[in-house]
Amino acid sequence: MTETSYRIPLEIPGHPLHVIQRGRLKAACFFGDEDCAAYLGWLAEYASGCRCSVHAYVLMSNHAHLLLTPSSADGVARLMSSLGERYARYVGAARRRDGPLWEDRVEAFPVHVGRYLLACMRYIELNPVRACVVASPGQYRWSSFHANALGRDDALLTPHAHYCALGRDAASRQSAYRALFQGPARPSRRSKPARSPAHRWP
Numbered sequence: 001m002t003e004t005s006y007r008i009p010l011e012i013p014g015h016p017l018h019v020i021q022r023g024r025l026k027a028a029c030f031f032g033d034e035d036c037a038a039y040l041g042w043l044a045e046y047a048s049g050c051r052c053s054v055h056a057y058v059l060m061s062n063h064a065h066l067l068l069t070p071s072s073a074d075g076v077a078r079l080m081s082s083l084g085e086r087y088a089r090y091v092g093a094a095r096r097r098d099g100p101l102w103e104d105r106v107e108a109f110p111v112h113v114g115r116y117l118l119a120c121m122r123y124i125e126l127n128p129v130r131a132c133v134v135a136s137p138g139q140y141r142w143s144s145f146h147a148n149a150l151g152r153d154d155a156l157l158t159p160h161a162h163y164c165a166l167g168r169d170a171a172s173r174q175s176a177y178r179a180l181f182q183g184p185a186r187p188s189r190r191s192k193p194a195r196s197p198a199h200r201w202p
Contacts, residue, residue: 006084008077008108016055016069016160017076018120020107021084023062024100029087030059031095036142039064042086043079044156050079053158056121058143060131065124067111069160080106117162121148122180137181149178 011017023029030036036059043066047054051071058065070076088101111120125148128140137145147154148163151174159173167173 006077006080006106008074008080008106010110011070011073011076011108012110013071013073013075014069016067016111016113016117016120018109018111018124019066019068019076019080021064021066021080022103022107024103026062028062029064029091029101030061030142031091033141035091035094038090039083039087040142040156042083046079046082046086047156050075050082052076052079053160054144054156055117055158055160055163056124056144056148057156058124058127058140058145060127060133065127067117067120067124069158076108113160113162117160118166118177118180121163121177125149126181149174149181 008017030039039059040057043054043057046052047068052075053069053071054066055069056065056067068076068079070079084102091097091101111117121144125137125143125145128134128143129137134140137143138150144154144157146152147157148159151170163177164173166176
């Protein structure tokens with residue numbers, strides 16, 4: 001199963017991107033816990049190889065949200081292309097599925113660090129709550145909330161400097177981060193993390 005290579009021309013080293021990878025025609029791309037574990041394992045492998053830091057993530061049934069910072073101008077593009085292709089091969093073999101798994105484009109949004117990075121992390125990790133899958137983000141297994149807010153070890157994640165500035169130690173950072181989740185799960189237009197106009201790049 002061959003997937004389309006992704007290009008992200010506005011990718012800038014050191015600047016985070018909110019990336020959304022969707023199942024083709026909004027169809028499911030994760031079918032069980034083993035699929036989510038496999039995707040995250042390969043995400044860790046390719047993020048390291050492509051020199052991309054992962055700050056937040058959530059895996060839903062038919063899409064994934066990732067907050068990534070590349071160290072090179074094509075790091076995220078290479079990461080998402082390699083990850084998408086490897087995972088699609090796995091699904092084709094494990095689930096005996098034919099045809100493309102992913103949409104042929106990913107959505108990628110530059111995130112302003114000072115104003116919106118923490119809001120973007122919150123937005124990503126609240127996705128299961130907004131989708132009415134769970135009542136609180138801590139009830140959802142396949143997200144970075146457990147590490148960023150509750151201190152669970154997650155070797156996949158690299159804390160962003162703006163997150164680290166929340167406190168002098170891990171406990172104070174996690175407490176300050178949890179406080180961001182005390183508001184409503186559905187952000188208003190003013191509170192929703194602002195991003196540059198939507199880009200969908202092949």
